[in-house]
Amino acid sequence: MRTFAMELRKEKRTGIIPFMLAVGILGAAYAFAFFLVQKDTLFNLPLAPMDVLLTQMYGVIMVLNMFGIIAAACMIYNMEFKGSAVKKMYMLPMSVPVMYFCKFLILTIMLFLAIAFQNLALTKIGLTDLPQGAFEFEAMLAFAGYSFITSMPVLSFMVFVSSRCSNMWAPLGIGVAGFLSGMALAAADHVLFCIHPFVIMLKPAAAMSAQPDMIVVMFSLVETAVFLSFGLWAAKYLRCE
Amino acid sequence: MDYMITTKQLTKKYKSFVAVNNVSLNIRKGSIYGFLGPNGAGKSTTMKMLLGLTAPTKGSFTIDGKQFPNDRLSILREVGSFIESPSFYANLTGKENLDIIRRILGLPKSSVTDALELVGLSEFGGRLAKKYSLGMKQRLGLAGALLGRPPILILDEPTNGLDPSGIHEIRNLIKLLPGLYDCTVLISSHMLSEIELMADDIGILNHGHLLFEGSLEELRQNALQSGFAADHLEDMFLSMVEQDNAARKRRAKL
Numbered sequence: 001m002r003t004f005a006m007e008l009r010k011e012k013r014t015g016i017i018p019f020m021l022a023v024g025i026l027g028a029a030y031a032f033a034f035f036l037v038q039k040d041t042l043f044n045l046p047l048a049p050m051d052v053l054l055t056q057m058y059g060v061i062m063v064l065n066m067f068g069i070i071a072a073a074c075m076i077y078n079m080e081f082k083g084s085a086v087k088k089m090y091m092l093p094m095s096v097p098v099m100y101f102c103k104f105l106i107l108t109i110m111l112f113l114a115i116a117f118q119n120l121a122l123t124k125i126g127l128t129d130l131p132q133g134a135f136e137f138e139a140m141l142a143f144a145g146y147s148f149i150t151s152m153p154v155l156s157f158m159v160f161v162s163s164r165c166s167n168m169w170a171p172l173g174i175g176v177a178g179f180l181s182g183m184a185l186a187a188a189d190h191v192l193f194c195i196h197p198f199v200i201m202l203k204p205a206a207a208m209s210a211q212p213d214m215i216v217v218m219f220s221l222v223e224t225a226v227f228l229s230f231g232l233w234a235a236k237y238l239r240c241e
Numbered sequence: 242m243d244y245m246i247t248t249k250q251l252t253k254k255y256k257s258f259v260a261v262n263n264v265s266l267n268i269r270k271g272s273i274y275g276f277l278g279p280n281g282a283g284k285s286t287t288m289k290m291l292l293g294l295t296a297p298t299k300g301s302f303t304i305d306g307k308q309f310p311n312d313r314l315s316i317l318r319e320v321g322s323f324i325e326s327p328s329f330y331a332n333l334t335g336k337e338n339l340d341i342i343r344r345i346l347g348l349p350k351s352s353v354t355d356a357l358e359l360v361g362l363s364e365f366g367g368r369l370a371k372k373y374s375l376g377m378k379q380r381l382g383l384a385g386a387l388l389g390r391p392p393i394l395i396l397d398e399p400t401n402g403l404d405p406s407g408i409h410e411i412r413n414l415i416k417l418l419p420g421l422y423d424c425t426v427l428i429s430s431h432m433l434s435e436i437e438l439m440a441d442d443i444g445i446l447n448h449g450h451l452l453f454e455g456s457l458e459e460l461r462q463n464a465l466q467s468g469f470a471a472d473h474l475e476d477m478f479l480s481m482v483e484q485d486n487a488a489r490k491r492r493a494k495l
């Protein structure tokens with residue numbers, strides 16, 4: 001808890017928190033704008049109104065979140081490496097894995113807030129613009145949870161990568177490479193490709209239905225846990241030499 | 242004799258390169274120990290091992306009777322340290338940087354002002370650390386080591402990058418420390434002339450080997466015996482290193 005409060009203090013002036021909030025607000029604004037312009041086309045699609053609302057705008061929102069996560073993860077560790085501040089942390093009586101976990105937690109909370117903003121916007125659209133009685137609150141909530149859970153593997157992976165690279169461009173490059181290879185693999189609908197964290201995040205956007213896929217959820221949870229434990233383990237054993 | 246830090250045959254290998262070779266140090270409680278050696282001698286590597294930043298390949302050491310990794314937290318609570326370049330959060334001010342360290346150590350708020358004052362940085366506490374000059378960063382690092390006045394200080398070339406008056410000031414500060422409160426200081430340098438003005442004991446390191454360990458007085462005696470004037474200790478240090486290097490070359494040729 002003390003480490004968490006301290007991590008928040010350290011974020012000062014790095015802009016990570018406003019940045020993630022901006023990602024959420026931008027996503028929400030995009031949903032409003034897109035719906036305003038494309039309303040008629042959207043409802044002429046051969047899809048249920050709820051599926052239109054949840055899946056048709058998620059592609060762009062998801063890419064926005066993905067780049068938000070990549071950039072925020074790079075920034076949250078870059079500030080440790082700039083001025084080699086982390087070296088001082090190693091020499092202080094504190095747990096480095098706990099610090100890692102707090103960074104992970106901060107990003108998770110910020111992603112949660114961003115997704116909450118975006119889904120509030122979708123709820124607003126759903127309540128005002130969907131045909132009478134077509135809005136289902138439960139489906140809305142399920143999809144919001146689904147998009148959050150499927151975003152977590154990328155977050156977990158990116159925190160791990162950026163904690164191991166003292167040069168900020170390396171995790172940024174890996175993030176972009178992950179996005180591109182994810183795009184290529186997501187189209188090929190094979191379960192094994194779900195091992196790729198970026199493919200998981202792209203899954204809900206590629207699907208035509210807002211129904212959560214339980215296999216993808218399982219993959220997400222396992223990968224999030226695996227990358228998190230890698231990160232905690234590495235933070236404990238692999239010091240800067 | 243009451244020792245604060247002792248190392249036994251401490252060795253560090255990077256692949257096949259031996260950076261620190263069977264070094265056994267004995268650092269008396271309450272003394273200032275000058276750790277001397279040319280660049281690349283292995284001073285920083287030794288200090289990193291003492292702080293648990295890197296694991297020894299061989300050998301062991303105790304700090305205040307405690308050992309890594311079991312007593313890591315308890316050792317680090319007692320040691321104020323500054324290794325190689327200063328470390329700081331570029332996005333925080335000098336004061337905020339020290340405040341982070343203060344929170345980790347669980348010290349009262351006043352310790353930050355105290356440390357800033359000790360290193361002469363009080364005026365600039367509110368400035369962003371990335372806007373500091375090299376000398377100010379160095380002082381900030383030193384303030385971070387002195388925070389809470391820890392019983393053991395491990396300082397790696399703390400006057401690097403300071404101007405002559407800054408060097409003088411920091412040297413005087415370090416010299417005063419054991420009198421100010423009860424502490425033991427391990428300080429490294431590549432200049433004997435600097436160390437001899439503050440150290441009680443001296444260890445000389447070259448290519449990872451400890452060439453000499455003893456009091457400043459013993460070093461002076463040594464110098465006289467080998468025909469150097471006692472006020473030219475620096476020459477003695479340099480020739481000691483040169484002789485060792487020459488012997489090393491001869492061995493390498495054989």
Ligand SMILES: Nc1ncnc2c1ncn2[C@@H]1O[C@H](COP(=O)(O)OP(=O)(O)O)[C@@H](O)[C@H]1O
Nearest residue numbers: 241255260278279280281282283284285286287
């Ligand atoms: N991480 C490392 N990998 C390989 N060699 C290293 C590493 N760190 C230090 N060295 C080598 O160990 C030797 C001693 O370095 P160092 O302890 O920094 O010397 P000093 O502080 O006395 O100038 C140098 O030759 C340096 O190149």
Ligand SMILES: [Mg+2]
Nearest residue numbers: 284285325397
């Ligand atoms: Mg050094």
